[in-house]
Amino acid sequence: MTIHDKPLIAIVGATSKQGRSVTATLLQSQRFRVRALTRSKDSPSARALRALGAEIVTVPLELGRTKELVGAFEGAAGAFLMTPPIAPPDTSEAPLGRQLADAAVEAGVGHVVFSTLENVEKITGGTKYAPHFTDKAEVADYIRGLPVSHSFVMLAFFYTNLMEYYVPRYDGDTLLLPIYLPEDFAAPFVDPLTATGPVVLEIFSHPERYNGKTLPIVGDIISPREIVDTFRRVTGLKAEYRNAFSRDGLLRYFPEFAPNELLVRETLGMVEYAVEYGYFSGEHDLGWSRRLDPDTLNWEQFLRTTGWRGEKRAFGL
Ligand SMILES: NC(=O)c1ccc[n+]([C@@H]2O[C@H](COP(=O)([O-])OP(=O)(O)OC[C@H]3O[C@@H](n4cnc5c(N)ncnc54)[C@H](OP(=O)(O)O)[C@@H]3O)[C@@H](O)[C@H]2O)c1
Numbered sequence: 001m002t003i004h005d006k007p008l009i010a011i012v013g014a015t016s017k018q019g020r021s022v023t024a025t026l027l028q029s030q031r032f033r034v035r036a037l038t039r040s041k042d043s044p045s046a047r048a049l050r051a052l053g054a055e056i057v058t059v060p061l062e063l064g065r066t067k068e069l070v071g072a073f074e075g076a077a078g079a080f081l082m083t084p085p086i087a088p089p090d091t092s093e094a095p096l097g098r099q100l101a102d103a104a105v106e107a108g109v110g111h112v113v114f115s116t117l118e119n120v121e122k123i124t125g126g127t128k129y130a131p132h133f134t135d136k137a138e139v140a141d142y143i144r145g146l147p148v149s150h151s152f153v154m155l156a157f158f159y160t161n162l163m164e165y166y167v168p169r170y171d172g173d174t175l176l177l178p179i180y181l182p183e184d185f186a187a188p189f190v191d192p193l194t195a196t197g198p199v200v201l202e203i204f205s206h207p208e209r210y211n212g213k214t215l216p217i218v219g220d221i222i223s224p225r226e227i228v229d230t231f232r233r234v235t236g237l238k239a240e241y242r243n244a245f246s247r248d249g250l251l252r253y254f255p256e257f258a259p260n261e262l263l264v265r266e267t268l269g270m271v272e273y274a275v276e277y278g279y280f281s282g283e284h285d286l287g288w289s290r291r292l293d294p295d296t297l298n299w300e301q302f303l304r305t306t307g308w309r310g311e312k313r314a315f316g317l
Contacts, residue, residue, distance in 0.1 A: 004033075006030075006031060006032055006033045007031075007032055007033070007077035007078065007110075007204075008032070008033045008034070008035055008075055008076045008077055008078075009022075009026055009032045009033070009034055009035070009076060009077065009078040009079065009080065009204055010034075010035045010037060010057075010072060010073050010076040010078070010079040010080070010104075010109070011023050011026075011034060011035065011036050011037060011054075011079070011080045012037050012061065012079065012080060012081045012082055012100055013037070013061065013082040013083075013084055014034075014036030014037055014038055014046075014049055014054065015036070015038050015043065015045035015046055015049065016082060016084065017158070017160060017192040017193050017196075017315050018082055018115055018155070018192045018196045019036070019080070019082065020045070020049070020193060021192060021193050021194060021195065021196040021197035021200075022080050022196055022197045022200045022201075023036055023049050023052065023054050023197075024052055024197060025196075025197025025198055025200070025201045026197065026200070026201055026204070027052050027053045027054065029201055029205075031201075031205065032078075032201075032204065033055070034049075034053070034054040034055065035054065035055045035056075035057055035072065035076065036049045036050075036054040036055065036056050036057065037057050037058075037059045037061070037069075037072050038056060038057075038058060038059075039058065039059075039060050039061060040058065041056045041057075041058045057072045059072045061083075061084055061096065062092070062096070063092055063095055063096060063099060065099070066099055066102065066103050066106070069099065069100065069103035069104075069107075070103045070106045070107045071107075072103075072107075073103055073104050073106075073107035073109050074107050074108075075107075076104075076107065076109050076110075077109070077110045077111070077204075078109060078110055078111045078112070078113065078204045078207065079100075079104045079109045079111075079112045079113070080112075080113050080115075080200055081097070081100045081101065081104065081112055081113065081114045081115070082114070082115040083096055083097050083100075083115075083135075083136065083139070085132075086132065086135075087132075087260065087262075087263050087266070088131055088260070088262035088263060088265075088266055089262050091131070091135075093131070093132060093135040093136070093139075094135040094136075094138050094139055097114065097135070097136065097138075097139030097142070098139055098142050100114075101114065101139065101142060101143045101146055101148075102146075104148065105146050105147060105148050109148065110148075110149060110207065111148070111149040111150065111151070111203075111204065111207035111211070112143065112148055112149075112150045112151075113150070113151050113152070113153060113200055113203050113204070114136075114139060114140060114143055114150065114151075114152050114153075115136070115152070115153050115154075115155065115196075116136040116137060116139065116140040116152045116153070116154055116214070117132070117133040117136045117137060117154060117155075118133055118137055118154070118279075118280065118281055119133070119134050119137030119138070119141075120133040120134050120137075120269070120270070120273045120277075121134040121137075122134070122137070123273070123277055123281060124273055124276075124277060128269040128270075128272055128273040128276075128277075129265050129266055129269035130266055130269045130270040130273055131266060132266065132270075133270065133273070140152050140214070144212075149207055149208075149211045150211065150212070151203045151207070151210040151211065151212070151213050151214070151215065152213070152214040152215065153196065153199055153200065153203075153214075153215050153216075153217055154214055154215065154216045154217065154280065154284070155190055155192055155195075155196065155216075155217045156187075156188035156189050156190040156216070156217065156218045156219065156279065156280075157187055157188065157189045157190070157274075157279065158189070158190065158191070158192050159189050159190065159191050159219070159297075159299060159302050160191065160192065160193070160313075160315060161180075162177065162179070162227075163308060163311075163312065163313040163315075164312070164313065164314065164315060166178060166179065166180060166244060166253075166254065167310075167311075167312045168239070168310040169253075173238055174238040174239065174240055175237050175238065175239040175240075175310045176239075176240055176242045176253075177224070177227070177228050177231065177239055177240065177241055177242060177310070178242040178243070178244035178249065178250075178252075178253035178254070179224040179227065179228075179241060179242070179243075179244055179245070180244045180245055180250065180267065180271045181223070181224050181245055181271060181274070181275065182224070182243070182245050182275060183223065183224050183225045183241050183243070184223050184224075184225055185223055185224070185275050186221050186222055186223040186226070187221065187222070187223070187274055187275075187279055188216075188218045188220070188221050188279050188280065188286060189218075189219055189220050189221075189222055189299060190217050190218055190219035190220070190289075190296075191219055191296075191297045191302050193315070194295075194296075194297055194305075195217050195219055195289060195293070195296050195297070196217060198289075198292060198293040198295075198296075199215055199217050199289050199292060199293070202292055203215070214284070215288060215289065216280055216284040216285070216286055216288060216289065217289045218286045218287075218289055218290065218296075219289075219290075219296050219297050219298055219299070219302065220297075220298040220299045220302075221286065222298075222299050224241050225241060226299070227241075227299060228240065228241045230299055230300050230303065231303060231310075233300075234300060234303040234304060235303070235308075235309050235310070237309060237310065239310070245271055245275075247264065247268060250264065250267060250268065251264070
């Protein structure tokens with residue numbers, strides 16, 4: 001088989017944490033070619049993907065780009081679709097997801113994988129506000145009605161949220177970890193940088209097996225108390241949990257949220273949903289991704305692999 005005989009997979013958000021994992025895993029498998037879609041082909045992240053062997057295509061991930069997206073999906077046997085972080089009051093996430101799916105269908109892509117989440121609006125009868133979940137669920141519903149073979153992945157909370165968005169801070173010699181969950185509530189978490197790729201590789205390797213399916217990706221089910229205990233044990237640092245679950249707690253530790261009341265509501269709505277209803281609805285087999293890839297990192301392995309000691313880390317550019 002020459003390189004040109006290998007099926008081509010187009011990856012939206014290829015420089016994202018999820019996208020990078022998918023790109024690297026597909027290329028390392030040597031079973032697929034990868035076309036990486038990015039806003040900026042000269043960014044360090046895009047250059048890193050090119051060095052791995054990906055073809056880089058510039059397409060802004062925004063509304064009104066259907067024609068460029070169709071061109072970027074042309075010739076692809078599969079497409080991995082995801083939506084970037086979009087905060088309210090911006091409501092472009094659902095239309096953007098639909099645009100990605102429409103473009104994949106128009107280009108004749110064989111199988112699409114969309115990174116989705118649960119429909120919080122429907123599950124909670126509209127009592128919890130979490131549009132970045134519900135919008136993805138609505139895109140998934142839309143894709144179910146399109147004439148294309150499709151699967152969905154559904155990732156747990158990212159471990160990386162504590163490095164990127166909810167960063168610990170020192171009080172004297174003690175590191176305080178403000179976490180957006182009650183101390184003893186066990187929630188599903190995952191490392192998007194290593195866990196997404198193996199699942200998506202499996203799906204694109206057997207699209208007929210996974211057509212119509214939603215696959216959860218979970219690395220650990222762990223409470224903030226266990227997160228902090230494990231952190232202390234692995235790093236040897238003094239560390240304590242702080243409550244960023246209530247409005248007061250969230251704004252005490254992350255005052256930068258305050259100017260965007262809708263973002264505060266969304267963050268609280270998301271975590272209240274997770275605590276009261278469960279992050280994943282009951283129908284999912286949360287052990288599936290670990291059985292597929294026994295190397296999926298639990299929290300302790302994530303800490304040991306990354307060497308994280310509480311500092312802020314950026315995953316973008
Ligand atoms: N955090 C969690 O716990 C969690 C859990 C489940 C699902 N999610 C969902 O995962 C998605 C984010 O995935 P990720 O964390 O892997 O992405 P990420 O690392 O934040 O990267 C997003 C990528 O999207 C591209 N992009 C295009 N337009 C953008 C824009 N307007 N703003 C920011 N990035 C833009 C950027 O690539 P270029 O610059 O190369 O174009 C960037 O690399 C969100 O939809 C989020 O809701 C998050």
